Amino acid sequence: MSDVASPRVAVVVFPGTNSEDETVRALRAVGLDGELVHWSAPEALARFDAYVLPGGFAYEDRIRAGAVAAHDLVMDPVIEAAQAGKLVLGICNGAQILAEAGLVPGTGPLRRPTAAFAPNASGRFVSVHVHVKLNVAPDRVPILGGIEDRAVIPAWASHGDGRLAAPADELARIERDGHLAFIYCDRDGNPVPAPSGAALDCAGLVNREGNVLAIMPHAERDGWTFQHLDASRDAARGDTAATLAPSGGIRLFEHFAAAVRKRVPA
Amino acid sequence: MTRTFAVSLTIPDNEAFTAFETLGRLGIDTSRVLRSDIWIFEGDLDAELAATIGSIETIHNPNKHRLTERQADLPEPGEVWVAPRDEAPATLVAGRALPGVRAILRRTAWRLLDDQGRDVAPAVLDRAVETFLCNPAFQVAIT
Numbered sequence: 001m002s003d004v005a006s007p008r009v010a011v012v013v014f015p016g017t018n019s020e021d022e023t024v025r026a027l028r029a030v031g032l033d034g035e036l037v038h039w040s041a042p043e044a045l046a047r048f049d050a051y052v053l054p055g056g057f058a059y060e061d062r063i064r065a066g067a068v069a070a071h072d073l074v075m076d077p078v079i080e081a082a083q084a085g086k087l088v089l090g091i092c093n094g095a096q097i098l099a100e101a102g103l104v105p106g107t108g109p110l111r112r113p114t115a116a117f118a119p120n121a122s123g124r125f126v127s128v129h130v131h132v133k134l135n136v137a138p139d140r141v142p143i144l145g146g147i148e149d150r151a152v153i154p155a156w157a158s159h160g161d162g163r164l165a166a167p168a169d170e171l172a173r174i175e176r177d178g179h180l181a182f183i184y185c186d187r188d189g190n191p192v193p194a195p196s197g198a199a200l201d202c203a204g205l206v207n208r209e210g211n212v213l214a215i216m217p218h219a220e221r222d223g224w225t226f227q228h229l230d231a232s233r234d235a236a237r238g239d240t241a242a243t244l245a246p247s248g249g250i251r252l253f254e255h256f257a258a259a260v261r262k263r264v265p266a
Numbered sequence: 267m268t269r270t271f272a273v274s275l276t277i278p279d280n281e282a283f284t285a286f287e288t289l290g291r292l293g294i295d296t297s298r299v300l301r302s303d304i305w306i307f308e309g310d311l312d313a314e315l316a317a318t319i320g321s322i323e324t325i326h327n328p329n330k331h332r333l334t335e336r337q338a339d340l341p342e343p344g345e346v347w348v349a350p351r352d353e354a355p356a357t358l359v360a361g362r363a364l365p366g367v368r369a370i371l372r373r374t375a376w377r378l379l380d381d382q383g384r385d386v387a388p389a390v391l392d393r394a395v396e397t398f399l400c401n402p403a404f405q406v407a408i409t
Contacts, residue, residue, distance in 0.1 A: 059284060060280075060281075062280070062281040062284045062285070063281065063284065063285055063288075063398070063399065064401055064405075067288075067398065067401065068284055068288055071288050071291060071292065071398065073291070099403075100401065111397070112396075112397075113401050113402075113403050114403055115403045116401050116403040116404045118350070118401075118403075118404040119350070121354075123356075165351075165352070165403055165404035166403045166404070167402075167403065170403070
């Protein structure tokens with residue numbers, strides 16, 4: 001249920017976006033007023049406190065995944081907001097858009113990407129349950145308020161273009177300067193290869209200021225107990241409330257909500 | 267031996283139109299954008315290769331595609347090819363091996379025309395490549 005007193009978060013919908021509803025649901029579960037804003041209404045974006053670019057296939061991934069959307073007019077206010085310090089979270093296709101827009105890793109000019117989430121090394125779309133681990137100090141990701149060091153978050157990797165690719169010197173910069181926000185890991189936090197074949201086994205990138213985060217796996221698709229592939233789902237069987245309870249990947253949104261609240265006057 | 271084929275749509279090309287719209291937003295002056303998929307086959311190639319690939323509908327669907335063989339494995343004047351920087355050549359098409367084919371490379375060919383139907387100036391094409399058509403983080407533009 002929307003709460004008028006809650007911080008307002010725009011979930012930007014492009015033609016071809018397909019994860020907007022579950023993203024709004026996850027935002028509302030953590031007390032944010034998530035609201036869909038379509039690409040045709042860029043003027044509506046200024047009044048929001050934060051932004052989420054959800055998953056899907058914006059503009060059918062024409063030319064390159066995220067490339068057309070990155071140049072869409074609706075991205076102008078998102079880029080301006082990011083530069084003004086507002087929080088911007090991109091998930092999967094949203095992450096691809098942020099990379100094409102030059103907002104992550106943010107080491108070059110706007111809309112002149114220095115890195116990309118390129119086609120998977122296998123040439124195939126992957127859809128697998130994964131865990132991702134925070135790979136930078138928590139103070140490098142103020143967009144995730146209160147996240148604990150080396151936090152492990154479950155999610156679903158579901159993409160054909162999730163392979164971080166960049167020239168060698170840029171990859172070195174990403175690692176050295178703390179842009180490699182998340183890497184793939186097992187449930188215990190031990191590093192594992194990226195299902196996409198991503199360089200650095202990257203699952204997420206953050207900009208220099210830490211207010212823009214691009215993460216490939218969908219935490220919102222592991223936001224409820226019934227979506228887990230572990231014992232908690234089995235333990236909740238027969239208990240409707242427990243089965244439908246927010247858990248797992250919803251933690252990513254809880255930390256995002258904490259960060260949004262910190263920046264929005266009560 | 268190398269043989270190169272271009273596959274273009276005979277029906278409206280939505281991707282080319284989207285590129286045209288986006289390039290216009292970026293201030294790049296063009297009146298029409300043409301796009302082709304380039305397939306480069308290497309190996310001891312069968313004389314029937316053109317007929318073979320012409321019958322593989324994931325490459326060429328005669329209801330909507332035009333298949334032409336190129337004389338060289340390089341872009342024609344006025345054209346730019348965009349290719350993955352770290353491309354690993356494929357050996358299969360639609361899950362099947364083709365006689366004598368040892369490697370398959372793919373590119374996307376772009377051509378920008380002015381309002382007279384001529385190729386735009388090289389500087390305009392270069393700008394389109396730099397600002398939109400090619401992401402140098404993982405792609406290379408071949409002219």
